[in-house]
Amino acid sequence: MEHVGSNVFQLTKHLHAWNVDGSSDDRLVSSSWIKHWESETGLQRDVCSFRGCSGDAEHGGHVWIKRHAVFIVPICRRCNWYGNERRYWRVDGNHSSLRAGAVIVKSEYTEAMRYSGRRVAIVARVCNACDLDISARPKTHTQCLNCFRNAMRLRRKVKKF
Secondary structure, three states, X not given: OEEOOOOEEEOOOOEEEEEOOOHHHOOOOOOOHHHHHHHHHOOOOOEOOEOOOOOEOXXXXXXXXXXXXXXXXXXXXXXXXXXXXXXXXXXXXXXXXXXXXXXXXXXXXXXXXXXXXXXXXXXXXXOOXXXXXXXXXXXXXXXXXXXXXXXXHHHHHHHHO
């Protein structure tokens, strides 16, 4: 993580992260969290910061980055939804990740966050290439169908040479 402004950082590699429980009470008086992120960074929102997601970053989500703290991160509506188990803390340690290059803004860890009940994801298996949930796939599968197909295409190209 590289420090690029007073409270602004840029990720130099993918980092494990999950949505913060108890953050819905943390509101800005005259702005939204995504506008706060834009103001602090001088950037405009683009794509969701979660690795493997290509949704439009419509929200400034409170995200806990493993071994760091709480940050405001531009994320899509689906990734910011409290019921999205893919963005919960995971018992097995297979957490979702923020993508390298994401620009994030440090935020306060409030009392509501500290004492909130924790939502924990039921242990699921994820694709080893993109972190997509593959729990419904056979136990021997380690990748989602898209990543498997891409790997097979690459192998075919390599064999031709």
